[in-house]
Amino acid sequence: MPETYYIIPKDKHDSLVTKAYLKRGYDVAEAAAGARFCASAAYYGIRTHNAIKALHLDELFGSKVGRWTPGAKIEKLPSRFAAAEIWNGHNKLGQAVAYEAMDTCMKLADKFGVGMVSVDNATHYLWGGGYVMDAALKGYLAYTNCTSATSEVVPFGGKTPTMGTNPHSWAFPTQDAIGFPIVIDWATSTIAMGRVQVMKREGKQLAPGCAVDAEGNPTTDPNKAVALLPFGAHKGYGLGLIDELYAGYIGGSLPQIRGTKLGGEGEKRGSTFYFQVIHPDAMKGNDYVKGRSQIQNVKAIIEDVLGHGNEKCMLPGQPEARWGGLSKQHGGLLFTKAEIEELNHLAHEVGEAAWNLADFKSVQV
Amino acid sequence: MPETYYIIPKDKHDSLVTKAYLKRGYDVAEAAAGARFCASAAYYGIRTHNAIKALHLDELFGSKVGRWTPGAKIEKLPSRFAAAEIWNGHNKLGQAVAYEAMDTCMKLADKFGVGMVSVDNATHYLWGGGYVMDAALKGYLAYTNCTSATSEVVPFGGKTPTMGTNPHSWAFPTQDAIGFPIVIDWATSTIAMGRVQVMKREGKQLAPGCAVDAEGNPTTDPNKAVALLPFGAHKGYGLGLIDELYAGYIGGSLPQIRGTKLGGEGEKRGSTFYFQVIHPDAMKGNDYVKGRSQIQNVKAIIEDVLGHGNEKCMLPGQPEARWGGLSKQHGGLLFTKAEIEELNHLAHEVGEAAWNLADFKSVQV
Numbered sequence: 001m002p003e004t005y006y007i008i009p010k011d012k013h014d015s016l017v018t019k020a021y022l023k024r025g026y027d028v029a030e031a032a033a034g035a036r037f038c039a040s041a042a043y044y045g046i047r048t049h050n051a052i053k054a055l056h057l058d059e060l061f062g063s064k065v066g067r068w069t070p071g072a073k074i075e076k077l078p079s080r081f082a083a084a085e086i087w088n089g090h091n092k093l094g095q096a097v098a099y100e101a102m103d104t105c106m107k108l109a110d111k112f113g114v115g116m117v118s119v120d121n122a123t124h125y126l127w128g129g130g131y132v133m134d135a136a137l138k139g140y141l142a143y144t145n146c147t148s149a150t151s152e153v154v155p156f157g158g159k160t161p162t163m164g165t166n167p168h169s170w171a172f173p174t175q176d177a178i179g180f181p182i183v184i185d186w187a188t189s190t191i192a193m194g195r196v197q198v199m200k201r202e203g204k205q206l207a208p209g210c211a212v213d214a215e216g217n218p219t220t221d222p223n224k225a226v227a228l229l230p231f232g233a234h235k236g237y238g239l240g241l242i243d244e245l246y247a248g249y250i251g252g253s254l255p256q257i258r259g260t261k262l263g264g265e266g267e268k269r270g271s272t273f274y275f276q277v278i279h280p281d282a283m284k285g286n287d288y289v290k291g292r293s294q295i296q297n298v299k300a301i302i303e304d305v306l307g308h309g310n311e312k313c314m315l316p317g318q319p320e321a322r323w324g325g326l327s328k329q330h331g332g333l334l335f336t337k338a339e340i341e342e343l344n345h346l347a348h349e350v351g352e353a354a355w356n357l358a359d360f361k362s363v364q365v
Numbered sequence: 366m367p368e369t370y371y372i373i374p375k376d377k378h379d380s381l382v383t384k385a386y387l388k389r390g391y392d393v394a395e396a397a398a399g400a401r402f403c404a405s406a407a408y409y410g411i412r413t414h415n416a417i418k419a420l421h422l423d424e425l426f427g428s429k430v431g432r433w434t435p436g437a438k439i440e441k442l443p444s445r446f447a448a449a450e451i452w453n454g455h456n457k458l459g460q461a462v463a464y465e466a467m468d469t470c471m472k473l474a475d476k477f478g479v480g481m482v483s484v485d486n487a488t489h490y491l492w493g494g495g496y497v498m499d500a501a502l503k504g505y506l507a508y509t510n511c512t513s514a515t516s517e518v519v520p521f522g523g524k525t526p527t528m529g530t531n532p533h534s535w536a537f538p539t540q541d542a543i544g545f546p547i548v549i550d551w552a553t554s555t556i557a558m559g560r561v562q563v564m565k566r567e568g569k570q571l572a573p574g575c576a577v578d579a580e581g582n583p584t585t586d587p588n589k590a591v592a593l594l595p596f597g598a599h600k601g602y603g604l605g606l607i608d609e610l611y612a613g614y615i616g617g618s619l620p621q622i623r624g625t626k627l628g629g630e631g632e633k634r635g636s637t638f639y640f641q642v643i644h645p646d647a648m649k650g651n652d653y654v655k656g657r658s659q660i661q662n663v664k665a666i667i668e669d670v671l672g673h674g675n676e677k678c679m680l681p682g683q684p685e686a687r688w689g690g691l692s693k694q695h696g697g698l699l700f701t702k703a704e705i706e707e708l709n710h711l712a713h714e715v716g717e718a719a720w721n722l723a724d725f726k727s728v729q730v
Contacts, residue, residue, distance in 0.1 A: 077650070077651065079478065079647065080646075081476070081477055081478025081479075081644065081646070081647040082447070082448075082476070082477050082478070083447075083448045083477035083478050083479050083480075084477065084478025084479050084643075084644075084647035084648070086647070086648060086649060086650055086651075088650060088652060111446075111447070112446055112447050112448035112449065112477055113444065113446025113447070113448050113449025113481065114446075114448050114449050114479050114480070114481050114641070115448075115479070116478065116479050116643070116647070116648075118647075118648035118650065120650030120652050121650075121652065141614070154675070155670055155671065155675050155678045156678060156679075157675075157677060157678040157679060158671075158674065158675030158677070158678045159674040159675060160673040160674040160675055162669055162670045162671075162672065162673055162675055163670055170603075170607060172610050172614075174610070182606070182610065184603035184604070184606065184607065186599075186600050186603070190597075216674060231597040231598075231600050232555075232596040232597030232600065232601055233596075234551075234679075234681070235551050235596050235597065235601070236597060236600070237681075238535075238549035238551070238681045239549070241547070241549065241670065241680075241681065242535060242549065244666055244667075244670060245537050245539075245547065245663065245666070245667075246648070247666065248659075248662050248663035248665075248666040248667070249506070249537075249645050249648050249649065249659060249662075249663060250648050250649075250650045251649075251650030251651070251652045251653055251662065252662075252666065253654055253662075253665075253666075254665060254666060254669040255666060255669055255670060256669050256670075256672070256673060266654055266655050267654055267655075268654055272650075274648070276479070278449075278481070279446065279449075280614050281445075281446070282444065282446040282449035282451070282481070282483075283449070283451060283481075283483035283611070283614050283615050283639070284451060284614065284615075284616075285442070285451055285453060285483065285485030285486075285615045285616030285637075286442065286451075286616070287453060287485050287486065287616045288616055289618055289631055289632055289633055290631050290632075294613075294614060297613050297614075297616065297617075297618075298610065298613035298614060300613075300618075300619060301609055301610070301612065301613040301617065301618075301619060301620060302609075302610075302613070304527055304619040304620055304621050305520055305527045305528055305606065305609060305620060305621075306520065306523075306527075307525075307527065307621070308525040308527055308621060309523065309524040309525040309581060310519070310520050310522075310523030310524060310525055310527055312522060312523070313520040313521060313522040313523040314521075314522060314599075315606075316599070316602075316603045316606065
């Protein structure tokens with residue numbers, strides 16, 4: 001059923017979000033990165049990670065509880081490796097760190113073909129897909145992973161959540177081939193804990209293989225579900241473990257207590273980020289058949305995958321591209337009434353007048 | 366139920382495999398790489414990708430059908446990128462190319478922190494886990510992907526197999542932390558086609574979500590299954606797509622006809638390989654708590670994941686490590702009677718006397 005969305009001018013959105021970050025003590029550059037990120041999430045329809053979530057996370061884990069440090073400076077550690085930087089984020093706002101890291105990776109990739117930035121003492125960057133999509137739109141293959149703020153996932157064959165939902169995000173600069181970048185971006189749990197809560201509210205059962213109860217037994221009852229299972233059994237478990245291992249090498253701490261206040265005296269509570277960019281020329285074999293260019297070759301392969309009766313398949317990144325098309329078409333960021341009510345809490349926080357629905361055009365989507 | 370394994374001295378195994386490759390026209394270095402790989406697969410219990418499979422693939426797709434080129438020279442393309450090499454494999458034996466590529470990646474990682482090699486006109490490297498494990502045992506984080514020889518996987522939401530089972534392999538140098546390298550290594554299909562054939566032979570049903578019939582409808586009947594589904598729905602589909610996209614950028618051709626003889630005039634039939642290595646010092650944040658070293662930090666995290674009631678969980682790479690322990694303990698490579706009969710076909714091919722079971726010690730595993 002179509003829903004009503006109100007079209008918020010991007011400037012108006014960015015102004016509010018910037019003020020909210022400034023109000024919480026973040027510096028101008030951090031607030032700008034925060035606003036840029038939230039606008040990007042809204043533009044591409046990532047409603048789970050827009051301004052509402054970003055500022056709410058800052059309350060739960062961030063500046064409001066003294067765990068994220070407004071105005072912190074990134075410390076770039078000395079490194080003997082030309083294509084790899086190692087940063088101590090000193091709990092600086094994740095979006096600011098992530099954008100700068102991705103910019104650095106692109107510069108390294110321009111020079112070396114591949115570049116990477118590892119970030120210790122990181123906070124939360126919200127939607128990894130946004131950073132890799134951004135790099136893809138600039139022409140690069142990009143990848144990021146991070147450890148989640150808390151640990152909600154049970155290792156395959158286990159009972160207790162000792163791993164994060166640990167996302168991976170990859171993007172490919174396919175916009176010249178198919179009109180948008182392919183963005184493969186998901187958590188390594190079968191579903192999100194937010195989904196469990198929705199099902200609980202709606203009185204519905206979970207699919208098998210999503211969650212376990214307090215005893216670590218599989219359950220489809222959202223009222224009993226206390227922890228999540230990795231997607232794809234041992235395969236998703238391995239993918240989630242990758243993030244924990246990256247964190248281990250970088251400097252992260254015990255996953256079971258990550259994001260908590262309890263136990264683990266002397267352990268860190270933060271996450272780690274890892275970013276990597278590849279220049280497409282650095283993998284250009286130049287032996288494409290039928291006189292195809294590199295991007296024409298990529299296009300031919302995508303069309304082959306989605307041909308032969310597979311025309312109805314979606315490509316990863318396609319929903320984001322569709323929503324971005326709507327945002328472009330309507331000349332603003334699309335928010336529901338309920339979302340605008342949430343944003344008005346931010347308006348109140350920064351001492352701005354509440355937004356009035358009647359002031360915005362609306363559209364049914 | 367325990368099975369009887371015969372302990373084959375590694376020298377005897379390597380001699381036979383080397384002769385088989387030489388007999389098929391491969392040069393001395395290729396034959397040595399082929400033997401090294403097969404010994405490694407057998408040593409770590411990768412029975413699906415030992416000498417029997419390696420030489421059988423060479424019959425199906427390789428030198429016997431004129432698609433792999435014994436003695437081919439790797440052409441290293443000029444590249445303006447210091448940390449990335451691009452190779453034209455000219456259909457050289459995959460194991461020889463993969464070992465050399467991984468060696469190159471390690472040298473690049475020593476210098477730049479991260480290094481990568483992309484290989485166009487590649488053949489088949491059999492077990493990606495072997496190459497990344499090898500690099501991990503030398504102290505590096507390693508990754509590889511490749512497109513499979515043929516396309517057996519239906520994109521999520523589709524009907525027709527237009528993607529390979531497209532594996533990903535990651536390894537981490539965790540041996541000093543937990544005694545063995547963690548090796549995360551699997552195909553992006555839920556199961557292998559070989560597994561479908563086993564279930565057919567045994568008259569058993571497949572689990573839901575593994576396969577589709579000729580009309581593209583999901584089936585649990587192995588007699589009707591003609592193509593595979595990606596693991597984890599859209600998530601595994603995305604992972605399989607990554608390999609196709611890498612191939613697209615490198616120079617691979619249409620996936621649906623890969624490995625076939627039919628249609629696609631002017632298209633390539635081969636695969637592509639991608640290799641990447643990271644030096645652990647290039648992600649060393651040096652802010653490990655409690656005075657831990659990097660590897661002690663990794664160890665603490667792994668112990669935390671596998672603690673708290675998760676003690677029975679396996680780590681990826683653990684089965685390989687266990688089998689490697691058996692091989693070491695018994696001082697040779699463990700093969701069953703049926704496998705030795707298969708190896709005797711190779712002995713016959715190279716004009717060597719068949720192996721006699723009575724000549725080998727045996728062990729129940």
